[in-house]
Amino acid sequence: MAFEPREDQKELKYDELRIYSDEELNNYTEEELKNFKVKHDISMLEDLESGPWPSFIADAKRGALHRRKLADDRMLIERDVIEDMLGQLQISFKDGETHWKHGGIVGVFGYGGGVIGRYSDLPDKFPSIAHFHTMRVNQPASKFYHTDYLRSLCDLWEYRGSGMMNMHGSTGDIIFLGTFTEQLEPIFYDLTHILQQDLGGSGSNLRTPSCCIGRARCEWSCIDTQDMCYELTHYYQDELHRPAFPYKFKFKFDGCPNCCVASIARADMSYIGTWRDEIRIDQEAVKAYMGGEIAPNGGAHKGRDWGPFDIQKEVIDLCPTKCMWLEDGKLMIDNKECTRCMHCINVMPRALRPGEDTGVSILFGAKAPILEGAQMSLLTIPFMKCEPPYDNIKENVIEPLWDWWMEEGKNRERLGELIQRQGVSKLLEVLNIPPMPQMVKEPRSNPYIFWKEEDVPGGWKRKIEDYRARHAR
């Protein structure tokens, strides 16, 4: 099988796109790097060069040396940008405070997001980072790349920016870290015209959606995470680039309840792959696990001797719903009772697989603590088939929800906060769905029900005279 892009993808060949020659790319020796000194005092940072974990300072230094040795006309922002960033970082460590100014509203024309403006508050000392804006470049779903593309991005970014980046920012975008205002549009033009690549979202709009690796390399995925992520990102480009929402909005797609991209904690709308038929069992493989022939949990516990595998203790007893048992050496599952927590499947991937009739559960409203405390997503839609182009999800779920939120949401109110403020019953009304006990951990323990007049026989309009006719004062 294969998935088709919405529009033809230009083939990108680094050799046709490149800015720098091989000679320019390999313009310093290891010896030079060892002896290289950044122009500012960075003694505290140099303390971070030792130790086994990759040192970002060591990396920054080679970036700085590489820039130093490029010819003057081979970069369009200041040569010293990395050195100045390091210099300012050292001062921030000393002062115990950041030296980036608050504010700086810059961007590319017509877009409300994708660029974060940043200015140094020490511009005289560090003129090369006087402007230090970041650009968010929308990553391909689940972050697979080819080097032709990555190398082209590097050339573009070294030539027009600082050459420092994040692979990747927390939302998932590639982050270009630090350039001057003048270069924002030229970078955007090269990205769109030459690399056929757009910016991601920031501000009060749809943030860059992201997804787990899914069916590309995970046997547990119940949905085509990349395809859903790609389709919805493209379909909602307008919402991504032009802020019309009360606040930010995030989609994340997890292929199964293991939640590798943390959709349940990090997305206003969390899509989690699941199934509604039965866990597939290979009884031969179950035996092999029980006989110790296959390492449990895909070998995740190999680093320590946990003793021989005990299916009763490690699988059956840990099943949260206690819906498994052994019968004549066979593993039995009462699938009606299973809550699809993934534990047994994780422990015995060669014996157990998710069912084949798959779809998504959809949960709403997760957010970080600002302001009223953190929230996780609320299970709202138990199961929904999802096939391209996902019209049922777009029309029945996303759009009614956005309409409600744009209508009723206060400035800087996340969806989860609106659900709290107006109540789940309002959410049900908006989505036109009935309530189900699966929406709660347990029913409420107070009877303070906001009855609506139409719920109560005879309505609310009563006359005190009638009451008094029955009861003396």
Add this chain to the structure above:
Amino acid sequence: MGLSTERLGLYNPEKPMENRITDLGPRHFWQYFPPIIQNNYGKWKYHEILEPGVLVHVSETGDKVFTIRVGGCRFMTVEHVREICEIADKHCDGYVRFTTRNNIEFMVDSQDKMEALKKDLQSRKHVSGSYKFPLGGTGAGVTNIVHTQGYIHCHTPATDASSMVKSVMDELFDYFQGMTLPAQLRVSMACCLNMCGAVHCSDIALLGYHRKPPIVDNEVMESVCEIPLVIAACPTAAISPTKTESGKKSVKIKEERCMFCGNCYTMCMALPLSDKEGDCVTVMAGGKVSNRISPPKFSKVIIPALPNNFPRFPEVCESVRRIIEAYAEGANKYERLGDWAERIGWEKFFEKCGLPFTEHLIDDYRLAYDTYRTTSQFKYTEAAWNVSKAVGGVE
């Protein structure tokens, strides 16, 4: 057409709308799947971790893909990305992938290629000695720390991110390269309460936190900020309007009501909070996002404040190590840190980790009551005896 080299490239500031292309979205993922992934899409049967950092996935077709996962800094220069490309070109036909937790994955389709790739990756070190591409981050161990910008780019941090992550990962390196823990352990780091990395559901979360109320910049308040919006931004209603002696409109802060969330500063640059002594690191623990066995849960505050001791944060490193060691010793196989703490009781968690329990750890924000213990079931620890002693209940 190659990448442009003129100063303004393809952009014409005289006609900013000319030839503007918008709404392209991301590039399509399929072209970046190596053939082995394309051919076996949706057909994967099972996987195994061969050794820390090395996975094999086996397809119904019989194909195998070998993946080597290596740690990475999310901050990288183009030089580093080009080195990644060099490796990908040499071993993987130019394909490479990044994970959600900022690791890098190289994939090959045979064991031999995997061995060659592994050797190559292990041999690469920075001139200062640290690995460029350490193998690990798989199975029951500690994988890479997801984090936010800190002093490298943001204006609101209460601590730095990249340096703390480097220091903690150095400290936990054995756990990154080993699979010796009861279950996977996810560490996350955010440099302020905005939590751009959403660290609130991690086994261990490191959080920069301010502890001094905002300073009011009366001089500019009325000219740079919308005062009603600033007042509305404060969740505890600590901000009220006032006038300065010279008659300028400004705000005043009821300091005892401030919870140091920084929301006012997000709204208004005239209310900075950061401070060398005030800013600190809060440690949270016991959260998770997976639905495995128990439902996802929030991390809980377990250390209210550790000093911002740049650049290596020894107190943070030591505390994290201590928690992980206690967990490694006490938890059952498959038990996540939060599940362990709940099983033994949080009072035992504090005892086993050797962490003091201070009044800061008892919730006093809204709905705090939900976290109070309302049963006579508890375990005796030193902390309990201290209460009994203080009240004259025991000698």
